[in-house]
Amino acid sequence: MSGGVRALLIFRSNAEALMAHAALSRGGMTAEVIQNPHGCGYALRLRVQTLESALTLLLARGVPVSRVELQ
Amino acid sequence: MRIVPPAGRPRQRPLPGPWRSAHEAGEYVYLDHAATSYPKPPEVIAAMVEYMRCSGGNPGRSGHRLSIAAAMVIHETREAVATLFGAPDPLRVVFTPNVTYAVNLILKGLLRPGDRVVTSSMEHNAVMRPLRALERRGVKLTVVPCDRRGCLDPAGFRCALAGGARLAVVNHASNVTGTILPLAELSQAAHAAGALLLADVAQTGGVCPVDMQALGVDILAFTGHKGLLGAPGTGGLILGPRVDPESIEPLVCGGTGSQSELEEQPDYLPDRFESGTANGVGLAGLRAGVSYVLRQGVQNIRAHERELTWLLLDGLARIPGVTVHGPQDPDKSVAVVSFSVPAMPAGEVGTQLEEDFGLLCRTGLHCAPAAHKTIGTLPGGTVRMSLGLTNTEADVERAIEAVAEVARR
Numbered sequence: 001m002s003g004g005v006r007a008l009l010i011f012r013s014n015a016e017a018l019m020a021h022a023a024l025s026r027g028g029m030t031a032e033v034i035q036n037p038h039g040c041g042y043a044l045r046l047r048v049q050t051l052e053s054a055l056t057l058l059l060a061r062g063v064p065v066s067r068v069e070l071q
Numbered sequence: 072m073r074i075v076p077p078a079g080r081p082r083q084r085p086l087p088g089p090w091r092s093a094h095e096a097g098e099y100v101y102l103d104h105a106a107t108s109y110p111k112p113p114e115v116i117a118a119m120v121e122y123m124r125c126s127g128g129n130p131g132r133s134g135h136r137l138s139i140a141a142a143m144v145i146h147e148t149r150e151a152v153a154t155l156f157g158a159p160d161p162l163r164v165v166f167t168p169n170v171t172y173a174v175n176l177i178l179k180g181l182l183r184p185g186d187r188v189v190t191s192s193m194e195h196n197a198v199m200r201p202l203r204a205l206e207r208r209g210v211k212l213t214v215v216p217c218d219r220r221g222c223l224d225p226a227g228f229r230c231a232l233a234g235g236a237r238l239a240v241v242n243h244a245s246n247v248t249g250t251i252l253p254l255a256e257l258s259q260a261a262h263a264a265g266a267l268l269l270a271d272v273a274q275t276g277g278v279c280p281v282d283m284q285a286l287g288v289d290i291l292a293f294t295g296h297k298g299l300l301g302a303p304g305t306g307g308l309i310l311g312p313r314v315d316p317e318s319i320e321p322l323v324c325g326g327t328g329s330q331s332e333l334e335e336q337p338d339y340l341p342d343r344f345e346s347g348t349a350n351g352v353g354l355a356g357l358r359a360g361v362s363y364v365l366r367q368g369v370q371n372i373r374a375h376e377r378e379l380t381w382l383l384l385d386g387l388a389r390i391p392g393v394t395v396h397g398p399q400d401p402d403k404s405v406a407v408v409s410f411s412v413p414a415m416p417a418g419e420v421g422t423q424l425e426e427d428f429g430l431l432c433r434t435g436l437h438c439a440p441a442a443h444k445t446i447g448t449l450p451g452g453t454v455r456m457s458l459g460l461t462n463t464e465a466d467v468e469r470a471i472e473a474v475a476e477v478a479r480r
Contacts (some may be wrong), residue, residue, distance in 0.1 A: 012330065012339055013341075015146065015149070016339075019146065035133075035134020035135065035141075039330075040134065040328050041131055071086075
């Protein structure tokens, strides 16, 4: 996932981050599990073009996202 | 006594075959699956080795690739367990070192002095010991008697709950007699009384269909190393939607890899109850074990074990001097059969079965004195043979012939 603006999804827990990753993968979307830049554990990184549909999907699946940042 | 075969009993055999060879070289027959399943499928062992070789990071702590690889294995295990037990939200699957820990977590975390808890007289000490300890601290305990087959009358359970209760806790199947309790009816009774139902599925997980939503189970406690075919050191809980995690005090607090800036324990799942580094290697094996069970189909495993149980019950019932305990009906039990040879202590029978016939089973009280008191086998206990996925009709025939020989001595 190189080039362009990327979105970072921050979660309360690593389990939620991994749950979100699995949900996005099943929905045909690409997201990377990366080190959480704000602390220990994980965050998700994805193309900003897919952010809206990713958040819609996660909302539908009941996976809470704590914060979204743009990189 | 002749045991009536189940009507239309299926012949479908999910047996794996090749990996039985480890214990079927003829030297022994393993009949102790209620204690732990053995042997494990090769993919379980391979998954554990693979985890140790390739996923060596600490799951959920560091953020590097090996940590992420380890955490993904654990998340996949969470999803597999949720699928097996019909749980809609994998985040409400909490891993613990075993089912005893899981049961203790709920009983000690939920119940307060003055609360009332209702249970059956067929429970394992994983339930009875923490309940007796809580009783000394002011929790009111009601034990509903089962009959000598280990069966629980839902009407009696409903009566016991009539005064209201915080929690009802029962096993799904007895580890002594195999008797299956009617969880759906018991959960209805619990809910009518305003209580949550905690079900211990140590003896049914992976070998009987268990859908916690359909059964109305609020909290499900499972072990990973029996019917789920994983390694010892794995187990857990699934909390249903009626359970507020914040109403349960954690048994252990500590690092979770989340909100590390806080000195307070997280209030969300699974972190609230999963402090400390997870047993990643064990959970990797559990993922493979549950996947194996899902591929075979729980209904097929159940059909296989039901048929072998019928053969064993039928054979034992024909041996003079042998008393079989429990429902003696494979439709009302899992593949756990307890029997006595009245002229001989259970331990002596077990020793002769191993030394002279290579049969590995368990004797005594099976950590369930309440159940033995219920079926009338306290203090001597019983000989327990418990069948599993890898057993065959030949194993059962060998067991029946051996018991007949020992009973003749």
